[in-house]
Amino acid sequence: MDAHIHPSILSADFANFERDFKSIETADAIHIDVMDGHFVPNLTFGLPMVRRMREITELPIDVHLMIENVDTLAVDYAKAGAESVTFHLEASSEPVALAQRIRAAGAKAAVAIKPGTQVDEIINHLDSFDMVLVMTVEPGFGGQKFMADMLGKVTQIADRIATDGLAVRLQIDGGVDLENVATAAAAGADTFVAGSCVFNSEDRNDTIAALRNLAQSNLRH
Numbered sequence: 001m002d003a004h005i006h007p008s009i010l011s012a013d014f015a016n017f018e019r020d021f022k023s024i025e026t027a028d029a030i031h032i033d034v035m036d037g038h039f040v041p042n043l044t045f046g047l048p049m050v051r052r053m054r055e056i057t058e059l060p061i062d063v064h065l066m067i068e069n070v071d072t073l074a075v076d077y078a079k080a081g082a083e084s085v086t087f088h089l090e091a092s093s094e095p096v097a098l099a100q101r102i103r104a105a106g107a108k109a110a111v112a113i114k115p116g117t118q119v120d121e122i123i124n125h126l127d128s129f130d131m132v133l134v135m136t137v138e139p140g141f142g143g144q145k146f147m148a149d150m151l152g153k154v155t156q157i158a159d160r161i162a163t164d165g166l167a168v169r170l171q172i173d174g175g176v177d178l179e180n181v182a183t184a185a186a187a188g189a190d191t192f193v194a195g196s197c198v199f200n201s202e203d204r205n206d207t208i209a210a211l212r213n214l215a216q217s218n219l220r221h
């Protein structure tokens with residue numbers, strides 16, 4: 001398994017996405033946080049912006065939907081050319097069926113859980129997803145403090161992925177930095193979203209490489 005680093009453009013300059021995408025060209029994917037002001041108390045952008053982003057970068061697009069009505073809205077992000085579409089378990093009434101529809105539309109399907117959501121709600125359905133996202137902050141804003149107590153959930157999911165021999169990636173998102181990425185990898189995460197840590201650094205590609213090296217040398221699998 002290779003450790004993947006996905007910079008979150010929530011910390012990019014919203015008036016200069018094209019320039020900022022070029023500044024993270026060594027990333028494994030771009031993480032795009034779609035927020036609707038209802039599921040989370042913040043509003044970013046939606047489908048027309050994601051379609052335009054698809055045109056201005058070659059990097060894979062990892063869409064993180066923090067919106068309500070995902071059962072209706074998520075598939076359009078797959079059709080817009082996202083490599084993966086992550087929706088929140090808390091926002092879907094049919095997560096397994098929705099994952100199938102996202103896959104049928106040509107994207108990888110991922111499910112996210114907020115800090116207050118326990119793993120038992122998804123642990124028996126891991127094989128329905130290509131990736132699981134364990135939030136390590138309350139979703140809504142960049143630059144928050146990493147919740148290290150979420151790593152217990154990461155290990156529970158990683159254990160089941162290993163036991164069942166599943167090809168499911170395990171992503172964490174929120175507060176990831178050079179101080180905690182190794183611990184998170186050792187706990188079982190293999191895909192790391194990093195917003196402020198990457199975008200606020202002097203050399204963004206150097207920071208991506210440093211995060212990737214630290215994660216890779218501590219990966220559990």
Ligand code: DX5
Pocket residue numbers: 008009010011031033064137138139140141142143144173174175176193194195196197
């Ligand atoms: C939070 C978002 C994250 C956020 C991460 O709701 O889902 O992707 O941008 O930013 P940092 O790395 O600054 O916590």
Ligand code: ZN
Pocket residue numbers: 008031032033064173193
């Ligand atoms: Zn995110």
